[in-house]
Amino acid sequence: MSAQQLSRRLRGLAFGGDYNPEQWDAAVWKEDDELMRRARVNLATVGVFSWALLEPEEGRYDFTWLDAHLDRLHANGVAVDLATPTASPPPWFSLAHPDALPVTAEGVRLTHGSRDTYCLAAPAYRAAARRLAAALAERYGDHPAVALWHVHNEYATLCWCDHVAAAFRTWLRARHGSLDALNEAWGTAFWSQRYGSWEQVLPPRATQWHRNPGQSLDFHRFWSDEVLGAYREQRDAIRARSDRPVTTNLMLPGYQNLDLWAFGGEVDLVAIDHYPVAPGLDAAADTAFGADRARSFGGGRPWLLMEQGTSTVYDGDRVLGKEPGETLRHSLGHIARGSEGALFFQWRQSPAGAEQWHSAMVPHAGPGSRVFREVEQTGAAVARLGELAGSTVTAHAAVLHDSDAW
Secondary structure (H helix, E strand, C coil), X not given: CHHHHHHHHHCCCEEEEEECHHHCCHHHHHHHHHHHHHHCCCXXXXXXXXXXXXXXXXXXXXXXXXXXXXXHHHHCCCEEEEECCCCCCCHHHHHHCHHHCCECCCCCECCCXXXXXXXXXXXXXXXXXXXXXXXXXXXXXXXXXXXEEECCCCCCCCCCXXXXXXXXXXXXXXXXXXXXXXXXXXXXXXXXXXXXXXXXXXXXXXXXXXXXXXXXXXXXXXHHXXXXXXXXXXXXXXXXXCXXXXXXXXXXXXXXXXXXXXXXXXXXXXXXXXXXXXXXXXXXXXXHHHHHHHXXXXXXXXXXXXXXXXXXXXXXXEEEECCCXXXXXXXXHHHHCCEEEEEECCCECCCCCCCCCCCCCECCCCCCXXXXXXXXXXXXXXXXXXXXXXXXXXXXXXXXXXCXXX
């Protein structure tokens, strides 16, 4: 039903991407309004990395700047996919709650200075995330600009801290029932690993040689369930205050430690980010398979391409250019396989920061560039395909994927 809600709201397929107006000034916002009209943008993802602005200090929220941008986008005919910015806690949070910073398998506690500097199992983090989601939904649950809610961003950073250890033990008790059953399942008679109390059981941290494979498998199962629990908390806080559909952006199985099919049953609309690792024919094959896999997360229902790149792909440490026309081909490839549109990260290329060179709909070269001309061409094509909204795809072949086996 949520795909239909979105397509009815947009009167067709979605086209647009992440929009971070806080990086710019009023002159650029004015140009953005004009360029979005030219590109046929009708949906913008807002607020993904805005925690520091929305909550400048603990418990004090500032929504005035976001009010203005949602009103501006709505006035210009652009609907909003409003995000909870919980993937990037602000510096004050890390200073106030150092135990909520992630710990590596080697026991190194990471410091603030990037995104994803949080432990998902830390009580302080979970409480802050719930509060922020509730505050956003209280403020914007009925805002006319909001068409979709976007929880978090690309779950989820792994952690091996003591909070995780405690949560892992709780999960293991529920799964195995007794310590004897756990020892049997993990085969701890081998290498003298038998556990005599629950307090002895830890996450699979760095050790001398091979980890116990049963322990590692259960840890990955546990973490996927922990992530899903964190998502549900924010989703339910939003649902209590808004009737708009709620989703999150899923990534490739190799990037996220998630059972993506389990997630597909919990989101109102399956949404994915997809970045091929090579240009040309390899990218075309990757796009096709990734789109079909995304469709399967929701049991064949329409889904949404939440992020893609306009003009680059990533091959390890290299950034490679897409061939002319690939923005259109990739976008239509996803739509042909069930996507309710084509969105990008991001609308305008960042003036600074770690992803300054991540491709965007409006590149550093501006609207006079080949990239923006291709964006305009793609937006026009997507607008012409509005009748496809809500349609389904019949597949004639299948690939069996088992998350536990993988």
